[in-house]
Amino acid sequence: MRHGKKFNHLGRKAPHRKAMLANMACSLIEHKRINTTLAKAKALKQFVEPLVTKSKEDTTHNRRIVFSKIRDKHAVTELFREVAAKVGDRPGGYTRIIKLGNRLGDNADMAMIELVDYNEIYNAGKPAKKKSTRRGRSKKAKEEEEVVAEAPQAEETSAPKEEASDDEKPETSKE
Known part of the structure; x- marks a missing residue:
């Protein structure tokens, strides 16, 4: 029985799912926004947010923890240098999911997931907020x-x- 197990398996075995989320996280860090299905975007959000939180404190231990999850040296470097500098004062909620409608081929719900501080359209009209x-x-x-x-x-x-x-x-x- 699967009592209390709410994790979305995304129709994949554990190693495939971990590799897919790691690759998607690298793409998100590199490109700052990606288009995917809504279910994968929600799973990716749960995967990436703790990594961004770890990147706010640049220690060797935190770098090793993040590297063990995403396994890409360039993505880890960019996460700790650029992304962490932008989200340093934000207490959480580093990603935003925007629904895009349905895919033509199989009618899957599509979504765009992006890093919040890198969207100039949403951040242009808003002044810097005080806590x-x-x-x-x-x-x-x-x-x-x-x-x-x-x-x-x-x-x-x-x-x-x-x-x-x-x-x-x-x-x-x-x-």
């Missing part, structure tokens, strides 16, 4: 920030607008 608690700020703190933020901007922007409107009025009267 916050679940509760958020009090109303008093919000009001103080708004007053401080709006006061200097209102004075700077209102003065040039008034001058511009004074300049425009004589021009329209001359015509």
